[in-house]
Amino acid sequence: MDDMLRAAHWTAARSGIAGTLFDPRSARPRPAWELVEDLVAVVDGALRRHGDRDEVHAGLGRIRREGTGADRQRRAFRDAGLPGVLEHLADLTAGHHRRRNSHYTPADDDHRRSAGDRPG
Incomplete structure (x- = not known):
């Protein structure tokens, strides 16, 4: 598993958010934006409770638009x-x-x- 995580880290550093990332739940590569969307969905309630939801969504929108x-x-x-x-x-x-x-x-x-x- 350590070798797989090292390879996943290298891939993420090389291709960034536009590429694929290792999904630890499925142990398969997935488009990075899908994993980000999944993570945001999981923490959405906490983001809302702490008043950070709009800022996180705005920041992710900026990254989608501007890179x-x-x-x-x-x-x-x-x-x-x-x-x-x-x-x-x-x-x-x-x-x-x-x-x-x-x-x-x-x-x-x-x-x-x-x-x-x-x-x-």
Whole structure:
């Protein structure tokens, strides 16, 4: 089983959410999004009780639309080479991505800084 899990880990790292993942319940590969949907369905009640359901669904929707971080970096490289990737990462570091999140406010950064955390 250890070899199977190592192989599954390698496959997941290589193909990500767009690929197939090892389903530990069936011991077979399945499309990654199916497994994510199954997991979300299992934890849906807890997400709802804790007020996280909408945020989780929005985040998964964003990943479906825009791709993962690796997908976005590859797209930036394809469109503008290494300078495009560096600009993309600089924007993320500067916090530009959070402004699209309805839960983010500039006060969030002020709170983090006052608590001694680094922004972002």
